Every structure is written in structure tokens, then in C-alpha cells.
Amino acid sequence: MIRTYNNSLTSYKDPVLVQDIWDRWFQLNVVHDVEASNLKTYIDGVLVHEAQGHGGNNHYFKFGVYAQDNPSNYMESRWKGIRVLNKRSY
Structure with missing residues (x-):
């Protein structure tokens, strides 16, 4: 799960992957x-984090703004060029 806290992009709540992430476009790829x-x-295009999976045999992909700690009246994310690939795709 990729999240933002205090202008930092994180994997779950820790580790911080990128600081000063708000108000800019970036390319996100997860393999x-x-x-x-x-x-x-x-x-x-730069590998910023590698980790073990959390197990399970049922996985799904979702994106958007769901909630935040101490939510404000304004939360936004913008997406373009979404592609989901699997080994059978290529």
C-alpha cells in the first residue's frame, strides 16, 4: 500500500519512499x-523500495483517495495512463 503522510510517499506508514511528493506528477510502478x-x-523509473509480499492467494489492484489521519475537507489524487500487466500479458 502506497500512502502519503506529511508530504512524504510511504510504503504503508514506513519506510518513506520519497519526500516532498505533494503537488507534482510522478510515475509509479509496482511489480x-x-x-x-x-x-x-x-x-x-528508480527502484525506491523492495519488500517481501504479505502472502495470500487473492490479490487486487485499487487506487484513489480513501481517507487520511485527521481528514480535511479536501483530498485529491489524479491518475492517467493506468496499465495493469500480468505475466500472461506479454
Whole structure:
């Protein structure tokens, strides 16, 4: 789960992947190798985090603004060029 807290992009709540992330476009790529239980997160083409998967045999993809700590009246995310690929796609 990729989240923002205090202008920093995080994997869950820790570690911080990128600071000063608000108010700018960035490319986010996440490679989830389920069989190897491995996740790689890329920001603007640079590998910023690698971690083990959290297990399970049922996975789904979602994005958007859901909530935040101490929510404000204004939360926004903008998305373009969304592609979801799997090994059978190429």
C-alpha cells in the first residue's frame, strides 16, 4: 500500500519512499511477483523500495483517495495512463 503522510510517499506508514511528493506528477510502478512473494516499487523509473509480499492467494489492484489521519475537507489524487500487466500479458 502506497500512502502519503506529511508530504512524504510511504510504503504503508514506513519506510518513506520519497519526500516532498505533494503537488507534482510522478510515475509509479509496482511489480508484485506473487510466486516469489516479492514487491518492487519504482518512482520515476528508480527502484525506491523492495519488500517481501504479505502472502495470500487473492490479490487486487485499487487506487484513489480513501481517507487520511485527521481528514480535511479536501483530498485529491489524479491518475492517467493506468496499465495493469500480468505475466500472461506479454
